[in-house]
Amino acid sequence: MLRGVLGKTFRLVGYTIQYGCIAHCAFEYVGGVVMCSGPSMEPTIQNSDIVFAENLSRHFYGIQRGDIVIAKSPSDPKLNICKRVIGLEGDKILTNSPSDFFKSHSYVPAGHVWLEGDNLQNSTDSRYYGPIPYGLIRGRIFFKIWPLSEFGFLRDSPNGHRFSDD
């Protein structure tokens, strides 16, 4: 009797671990549904929007300028951040606000990316903590599923960045 119960328990635990692992790998390598919070990507993504993130681009090193990515926060590894990629390694970045008299530039170092939120006035991003290593990127957001009025692929940056191949 006890053996039967123990046997059933082990089988249940075994199936749970099995399907848990498969689900984890699906989320890790393919993608999943994410709920974003915070104002830093308005108007493209609002607080409490639900989006699809895919993780294939990261693994194949296919993240491009203009992509919206989820990354681990450089200031707190327990948190994720959601920003747009403005520059890849080697790009020249304007690092001061347009009202400054003297423009200052810096170059994104090897293995790093420069992130900025679409809501430039209310976003803590690379203008504050500098470029972040590519290794912190977790996935790319490409599709919004909630609210239904905004269902569809996400727009380009509203801030007039032109992403060319130079």
Next chain:
Amino acid sequence: MLCGVLGKTFRLVGYTIQYGCIAHCAFEYVGGVVMCSGPSVEPTIQNSDIVFAENLSRHFYGIQRGDIVIAKSPSDPKLNICKRVIGLEGDKILTNSPSDFFKSHSYVPAGHVWLEGDNLQNSTDSRYYGPIPYGLIRGRIFFKIWPLSEFGFLCDSPNGHRFSDD
């Protein structure tokens, strides 16, 4: 006949994916065997040594000063680096060689760690690229299994660091 072959193929693919996912999660969340290359952590770990790495400390944020960690390289996300944790966030770090006349210090920012190889004269580490975000750490090396003459737990830093709780 064709149905039978297709059915067998799908079952095989299904089992492969299933056990591949379980193996991946075991390596990702528990740990695995790693072969190190390079001179930067000599004499503690030599080129071509084989070690055990565990990934639980990283997930539970239990990495401590003095641990040897594997991390993604901040200059190239395709590479891994293997260094010792010298400082955690908030620690004061000496950033110049002992022969300099004026000592210079810096503090490790929040969410970052300061890494140095045991082979200080032949190691590219935080003294070169600065502190790295905790999110880049992948695992902790704690046991050497090859060569057999050095089988066992790894020793403390040979560089006289004293890791206290201050």
